[in-house]
Amino acid sequence: MYQYDDIDQRIVEERVAQFRDQTRRFLAGQISEDDFRPLRLQNGLYIQRHAPMLRVAIPYGVLASRQLRKLAHIARTYDRGVGHFSTRQNIQFNWPQLEQVPNILAELATVQMHAIQTSGNCVRNTTTDHFAGVAADELIDPRVYCELIRQWSTFHPEFAFLPRKFKIAVNGAIADRAATWVHDIGLHAVRNESGDIGFRVIVGGGLGRTPMIGVVVREYLPWKHLLTYLEAILRVYNRYGRRDNKHKARIKILVKAMTPERFQREVETEWGRLKDGENTLVEEEVTRIEARMVRPDYAVLSPEQPAVLREALQADRAFRHWHERNVQAHKVPGYAAVVLSLKATGRAPGDATAEQMEAVAALADRYGFGEIRVSHEQNLILPDIPQADLPALYAQVKALGFATPNIGLLTNIISCPGGDFCSLANARSIPVAQAIQARFDDLARLEDIGALDLNISGCMNACGHHHVGHIGILGVDKHGAEYYQISIGGNQAPARLGKVIGPSLGSEAVPDAIEALISVYLDERLHAEERFVEVVERLGIEPFRESVYAQSEPEALYA
Amino acid sequence: MPELIRNRRVESDSYEKVESLDGVSDIADIIVSPTTLAAQYRILEGRTGRLGVWMETSDAPETIAAYLAQLDLVVVYFPAFADGRGHSIARLLREQYHFEGEIRAAGDVFKETLFYLSRCGFDAFVLRPGEALEDALAGFETFSEAYQASVERPSPLFRRRLMGKIGSEPLS
Known part of the structure; x- marks a missing residue:
């Protein structure tokens, strides 16, 4: 995961101060309900059925154990002890008090987290493959580009008030595990004939009221042009997307109304003006982000199946089922990725209690490298587990209620x-x-x-x-x-x-x-x-x- | 004279929005519609007073591009602050047409909206009725840094970091 530097940290802290001031003025009657609404939404705060709902960003679904512990603490202190992991790889709290939300945001900032742009008509949390960095079929680690997009989209001055919400997904592997065809923008890492990395750019997919599969507007965009190209797409959308009817305001409707061909021409014309400008990415920035990504310090393990695992697989049928269903191959020999099913019968899919979150954080520290992923299928993942530890881990995951061997099956709803x-x-x-x-x-x-x-x-x-x-x-x-x-x-x-x-x-x-x-x-x-x-x-x-x-x-x- | 925020100071505004040029003094600073601008450009060009144009967020900057050299002011009227089209208009005026005159936000403008607007190239703001101008000035200072390239800071944070212009101590 990406480690903030002092500037990243300052921006998040200034956001907390801003929202604290806005909330105070709203509660004092100095900001109207109508004005406060878009402001709170851009901080992930909805007014819901029972109470406000706060959606906290988990950028591209990656969490450090200390961050998960903080989420557990927030669930326990400000909510009813439960959090709900969403299909956007975020977490939602259903019972916070409005007065307390600035304090929650301040707590999040202490672990480099925020609720910025988790709602509202702006660029939302960028999502990706939950097996990023782990999957064997990966061309690039998409998280680096997700972080570049996170920074570029955070408080983007021109695109804070789009016609409607805007969701970007990045996939870095051969298999698409990021649902890129049903996003406002989907990006596929591809290599050109010379072996250089770029992206296939898909626009105008989406579910919702009018579900559509996206269209390819560019087969190959060299990586350094990523941000200028995104700006061109967003500018065309910001200017021409419908604002008179929120059900027709997503970019997919614009692409269809304009026709993909004309939309693409508009984007290319706009890009012609932005291309090679200041937002053009440079190698050093990609390297800088790479260097700030905490990577597991993998041990050199034998590619052979460890004896302890082999024996457990033979001896324990339930373990074997779990291993078949919930344990995924890893690109590093001797390791595996473990999916914790938040889909036990009788539980709300995607829900975890504060105690469960803390226990998962402890497992990530003990068996992995302190990292947890959130999948858009609303499960948690321990991405880097030595295979020899799987039997011991299984016993503990089972005790937590997260060992239902149903990943990929009907009840993984x-x-x-x-x-x-x-x-x-x-x-x-x-x-x-x-x-x-x-x-x-x-x-x-x-x-x-x-x-x-x-x-x-x-x-x-x-x-x-x-x-x-x-x-x-x-x-x-x-x-x-x-x-x-x-x-x-x-x-x-x-x-x-x-x-x-x-x-x-x-x-x-x-x-x-x-x-x-x-x-x-x-x-x-x-x-x-x-x-x-x-x-x-x-x-x-x-x-x-x-x-x-x-x-x-x-x-x-x-x- | 009414007051506005210009270049982060409270100033008085000499402009007047006029529907027609009949009876308008030659030295008055006026704001006209894009239609008047196009139709009466010859007359407007010969006046002594300053000239501004009034745009709705639905208007395209392309339509006034030909007149920009003679314009002192472009007003963009926001019917609602969350109508983000005005943000693109200002950026295009500054970055594509290199307009150096005043770009003024009017309509649903208040403290919370100033930060984004100024980064898009607006340098003047007529706040909606009832807003305290002096208090609103703090809206420019909410954030000390920003990631993106903008009109205010044409170099994005990543380039400025690399040039070593700003520190970047790692956090533990």
């Missing part, structure tokens, strides 16, 4: 906080997630079903990424009652949007519907390796649809 917390939601998500997890709470069955992404959003803003779930569930409000629309065939990478199978269902009918989808899949698959999403691709949605609605009671439907 992505879910937004939904109507239980969020004032935008049309329906609750957490109880639906819990009901599905309870229905499929059988490991052998989950393993038999195999790879399946099930994503739930409580409204069309799609924080739960339902469009790109193999099964997507969207909460809708029908005359004050909660209903759920089911889609199938979505995929994260390569990005594909799911198709709605039919009328919405009442919440009690959802687990049955999922059951029906799964039984069609199990009947129709050609072999055990053919995944659910592949069967949907092959057969289309019709057989699935028939099965779901054949068994539904008519009153459970809402056409």
Whole structure:
């Protein structure tokens, strides 16, 4: 992770002072509600159903153990002892007091953290592959570029008040683990014929009300032009994006309205003016950021599987399951990356208590190099664990409740906080997630079903990424009652949007519907390796649809 | 005369916004619409008083580019402070058209908005009614540093760091 220098630190501290002053004046009636709203939003503070909600930035999902301890402390001191990890690799606190928020920000600043631009119509937290620096298929470490973008976008004077929020994702590997096709801007590291690093630039993807897959506006952008090119895109968007209707204000709508070809021409014209200007990156800056990234000091370990691991795998079936599902390969011999599942049955997906956060921080210190990742699938990751330590680590992770061996399986549900917390939601998500997890709470069955992404959003803003779930569930409000629309065939990478199978269902009918989808899949698959999403691709949605609605009671439907 | 903030000082404003040139004194400092500017450019050019143009955030700087050499002032009116189009207008005027006259923010302008606006090239600010001008001056000082290249500081932080102009002691 990036270590601040004195200037980075000062900027964050000045932000705390600014927000403390703004909050004081708001509470004293000197700033109106209307004026305070955009100001607090740019500090991640929403006014929610029960209380304000504070969203804290976890830049590109990387945390040091001392930072996670600080988050635990904040959860315990200012909240009800729980934090919610979001699909934007951030953490949300649902019960802080407005008066206390400046103090929370001050606490965060002591560990080089902030809530800057985690909300509002500005450039949000840049996200990336949660296995950055660990994955074997990596061309570059995307975190260096994420940090460059973080600094460039922090308090960017021209782009603080865009038509709508703006999300950038960077992927540095062959496989896209950063959902770059469904971001306002997606960046893929690529090498040109001479071996130089650059980016494929994708614009205008997004989920939400009008889901779209992005379009490539540039196949190869040399890395040193990254910031000037981003400025050109943002300037075209800032000037021409719609501001009269917030549902049509995202850049994807502009790209579509202009046509990708014309949008690209506008960007290239603008870039022609900015190219080679002062914002052009230089090698020394990339090196400087690299040098400030704390890297694990890996030991030289044997590439052979350690005996202690081999024995544990033979002796302990539960450990073997966990190892298969939740332990990922590492590019450094002898190490592994461990996914801690925040998706135990009965728990709100993505939630962790203060005690759990502290325990994870302790595990990261003891077995790893004091680093933790947050994945956009709302799990935590210990990225650098010696394989010989896996059995001992497993026992402790299990005691914490984070060892559910369901990574990549149906119960690893992505879910937004939904109507239980969020004032935008049309329906609750957490109880639906819990009901599905309870229905499929059988490991052998989950393993038999195999790879399946099930994503739930409580409204069309799609924080739960339902469009790109193999099964997507969207909460809708029908005359004050909660209903759920089911889609199938979505995929994260390569990005594909799911198709709605039919009328919405009442919440009690959802687990049955999922059951029906799964039984069609199990009947129709050609072999055990053919995944659910592949069967949907092959057969289309019709057989699935028939099965779901054949068994539904008519009153459970809402056409 | 009404007051405004100019170059980080409270000053009085001599300009007057006029709808037409009828009966306007030759020496008066006036602000006209882009339409008047284009239609009556010959007359405006020959006047003694200073000349400004009034832009909405929806107006494009390209439309006044041809007249910039004769303009002393461009006013950008913000219907709401979160209408960020005005920020791009100022940057384009400064960086692309090299306009060196006054660029003035008017409308929904107050202390919290000054930092971003000034970095985009605004150097004058007519605050909305009820705002204390002297108090608002602190808005320029909220942050002592910024990462990006801007009109105020054309070199981004990373270049200034490398040139050794500013210290960068590592933090533990």
